[in-house]
Amino acid sequence: MTTDADTDLESQIARWRSYTLRRRAMRDSDADELEDHLRGRITDLTEAGLRSDEAFLIAVKRMGRLDEISREFAREHSDRLWKQLVLAPEPDGAAAGRRHDLAAMLVFAALAAIAVKAPAAFGLGLGGEAGFYARNLGPLTLTPLAAYFAWRRRTGPRTLAVMAALVALAAVGANAYPLAADSQSIVLTSIHLPIALWFVVGAAYVGGEWRSGRRRMDFIRFTGEWFIYLVLIGLGGGVLTLFTVGTFGAIGLDAEPFVESWLLPCGAAAAVVVAAWLVEAKQSVVENMAPVLTRVFTPLFTAALLAVLAAIALTGSLIDVERDALILFNLLLVVVLGLLLYSVSARDPEARPGGFDRLQLGLVVSALLIDLLVLLAVAGRIGEWGFSPNKTAALGENIVLFANLAGTAWLLLSFVRNRSPFSRLERWQTGYVGVYAAWVWAVVLVFPPLFAYA
Amino acid sequence: MHIAKDLVAASAAPLVLGILAEEESYGYAILKQVGERSGGRLEWTEGLLYPLLHRLERLGHIESHWRSPGGGRRRKYYRITDRGRAELVEQRRQWDAVVEALQGVWTASRSLDPTVRPALEG
Numbered sequence: 181m182t183t184d185a186d187t188d189l190e191s192q193i194a195r196w197r198s199y200t201l202r203r204r205a206m207r208d209s210d211a212d213e214l215e216d217h218l219r220g221r222i223t224d225l226t227e228a229g230l231r232s233d234e235a236f237l238i239a240v241k242r243m244g245r246l247d248e249i250s251r252e253f254a255r256e257h258s259d260r261l262w263k264q265l266v267l268a269p270e271p272d273g274a275a276a277g278r279r280h281d282l283a284a285m286l287v288f289a290a291l292a293a294i295a296v297k298a299p300a301a302f303g304l305g306l307g308g309e310a311g312f313y314a315r316n317l318g319p320l321t322l323t324p325l326a327a328y329f330a331w332r333r334r335t336g337p338r339t340l341a342v343m344a345a346l347v348a349l350a351a352v353g354a355n356a357y358p359l360a361a362d363s364q365s366i367v368l369t370s371i372h373l374p375i376a377l378w379f380v381v382g383a384a385y386v387g388g389e390w391r392s393g394r395r396r397m398d399f400i401r402f403t404g405e406w407f408i409y410l411v412l413i414g415l416g417g418g419v420l421t422l423f424t425v426g427t428f429g430a431i432g433l434d435a436e437p438f439v440e441s442w443l444l445p446c447g448a449a450a451a452v453v454v455a456a457w458l459v460e461a462k463q464s465v466v467e468n469m470a471p472v473l474t475r476v477f478t479p480l481f482t483a484a485l486l487a488v489l490a491a492i493a494l495t496g497s498l499i500d501v502e503r504d505a506l507i508l509f510n511l512l513l514v515v516v517l518g519l520l521l522y523s524v525s526a527r528d529p530e531a532r533p534g535g536f537d538r539l540q541l542g543l544v545v546s547a548l549l550i551d552l553l554v555l556l557a558v559a560g561r562i563g564e565w566g567f568s569p570n571k572t573a574a575l576g577e578n579i580v581l582f583a584n585l586a587g588t589a590w591l592l593l594s595f596v597r598n599r600s601p602f603s604r605l606e607r608w609q610t611g612y613v614g615v616y617a618a619w620v621w622a623v624v625l626v627f628p629p630l631f632a633y634a
Numbered sequence: 635m636h637i638a639k640d641l642v643a644a645s646a647a648p649l650v651l652g653i654l655a656e657e658e659s660y661g662y663a664i665l666k667q668v669g670e671r672s673g674g675r676l677e678w679t680e681g682l683l684y685p686l687l688h689r690l691e692r693l694g695h696i697e698s699h700w701r702s703p704g705g706g707r708r709r710k711y712y713r714i715t716d717r718g719r720a721e722l723v724e725q726r727r728q729w730d731a732v733v734e735a736l737q738g739v740w741t742a743s744r745s746l747d748p749t750v751r752p753a754l755e756g
Contacts, residue, residue, distance in 0.1 A: 212708055213684060214680065214684070216710070252684075252685045253684070253688075
C-alpha cells in the first residue's frame with residue numbers, strides 16, 4: 181500500500197519535473213533545486229498527517245504557477261534565453277565528449293592547413309606555378325574535411341575505398357591532363373573540381389548511405405549551414421588580417437608576407453573544417469540560418485524577377501547574350517534553386533499548401549521564363565560561337581538547372597492544387613543531386629580530352 | 635496580515651543574508667525560517683526566493699554547493715561569503731536608519747491616531 185503510494189508520488193514528481201524543464205529559463209540544476217523544495221514541503225505535509233497525494237497537490241499549489249516562477253527565473257537569468265553554443269559548460273559526460281570532439285576537429289583543421297602548405301616544401305609555393313593551386317585547391321582543402329567526417333561517422337571500409345578512389349581520381353583529373361595555365365579548361369577544372377569533391381564530402385557526411393533521400397537532404401541542410409558559417413568565419417578572418425597588418429605596420433614591421441603565405445591559406449583551409457564542426461555542434465542547439473534567409477529573400481527575388489519580366493514585356497528588348505550573360509543567368513538559377521531547396525529542407529512535409537508555396541511557384545516560373553528567353557537567344561547564336569569548353573559547360577549547366585526547375589515547377593503546381601503530396605518534390609530534389617554529381621565529374625574528367633585541352 | 639509587495643521585495647535580500655549569516659542553509663529551510671521569524675506574516679513564493687538566491691550568488695554575496703541528503707537526490711546549500719557579510723552590515727545600517735525615521739514618525743503621529751501601533755519593533 182505504502183509502496184504503491186510512493187511509486188505514485190514518484191511518478192507525479194517526475195511528471196512535474198518534466199513540465200518544469202520545458203521552460204527555457206530553467207536548467208537541470210534549477211529543477212533539482214525546486215524538486216528538493218517540493219519534496220521538503222511534501223515531507224512536512226505528510227508528517228502533519230496528510231496522504232502523499234494530497235501533500236503533493238498542496239505542495240505544487242503552494243509553489244505557484246510554473247509560468248510565474250519561470251518568468252522570475254528568466255528575469256534573473258535572461259542570458260539563458262539566448263542559446264549558447266560553444267561556451268556553454270555542460271555537466272557530466274557530455275563535456276568530456278565535446279572536448280574529445282574539439283580535439284579531433286583541431287587535428288583535422290591542422291591537417292588541412294598542413295595540406296595546403298605542404299606543396300610549398302616541394303617548390304610549389306603559392307607564388308610559383310600559378311596553375312598548381314588553381315587545380316589542386318579542391319583536393320587539398322576538401323580531402324581533410326572528408327577524412328574528418330569519415331572519422332566521425334566511423335565509415336566502413338567499402339565507403340572509405342570508394343572515397344579514396346574518388347579523391348585519387350580527382351587528383352588525376354586535376355594534374356594528369358596537359359592543361360596550359362591560360363586555357364579555358366583549367367578554369368573549368370578549378371571551378372568544378374571542388375564541387376565534385378564536395379560530393380565525396382557528402383558521401384562521408386552521410387556515412388555511406390548516399391542512396392537514402394533523407395540523408396541526402398541532411399547533407400543539403402549541412403551544406404547551407406556550412407556555407408553560412410564559412411562566410412562568417414571569412415569575415416572575421418578579414419578583420420583579423422586587417423588588424424594584424426595594420427598594427428605591425430604601425431611598429432614598422434611588414435606583416436604582409438606572413439599574412440599572404442601563412443595566415444590566409446592556413447586559416448582558410450582550417451576554416452573549412454572548423455565551419456563543418458560548428459554546424460555539427462550546433463545542429464540541434466541553434467535555429468538553422470539558411471531557411472531563415474530563404475524566407476526573407478524569396479519574396480524579394482520573386483519581386484525582382486517579375487520586374488525584369490515586366491520590363492522585357494514593356495520595352496520589347498531582348499536579353500543581350502553577349503559574353504558573360506549565360507554565367508549570370510546560371511547563377512540566377514542557382515540562387516533560385518538554393519531558395520527553393522532550403523525552404524524545402526525546413527518545411528514540414530505534412531503541412532497543407534499555403535501562401536508561401538504559391539510564392540515559390542511564382543519565383544520558379546518567372547525564373548524559368550527568363551531563362552527560356554536566354555536559351556532561345558543562345559540557340560540563335562550558337563553557330564556563331566562554336567562549342568568552346570566554357571560555352572558548352574555554361575550551356576550544359578543551364579540545361580541541368582532548367583530541367584530541375586521545370587520539374588520543380590510542375591510538382592509545386594500539382595502540390596498547390598492538392599494533386600500530389602509535398603514529399604514528391606522532396607524526392608525529386610534529393611534524387612536530382614545525382615545529376616549534379618554526374619555533371620561536375622564529367623566536366624572535370626571528360627571535357628579536357630573532349631576539347632583537346634583547349 | 636498582508637505585507638505590500640514592494641516591502642517584501644526590499645526586505646528579502648537582507649533577510650536571506652541574515653539567515654545565512656547564522657549558518658548555511660538550503661532553499662526550503664530558508665523559506666520556512668522566514669515564515670517563522672515573521673510569525674507567518676511574510677510569505678515568500680519560490681519565484682521570489684530562488685531567483686534572489688541566484689542573484690546574490692552572482693553578486694558574490696553567497697556561494698553554493700551541492701550535497702546529497704540521501705536517496706539519490708541532491709540539495710543545494712548556500713553559505714554567506716565575506717563580501718556578503720559586508721553587504722549585510724551595510725544593509726543593516728540602511729534599515730536601522732529607515733526604522734529609526736519611521737519610529738520617530740509613529741511616535742509623533744500616535745497622538746493623532748491612537749489605533750496605529752508601531753509595527754516594526756525589535
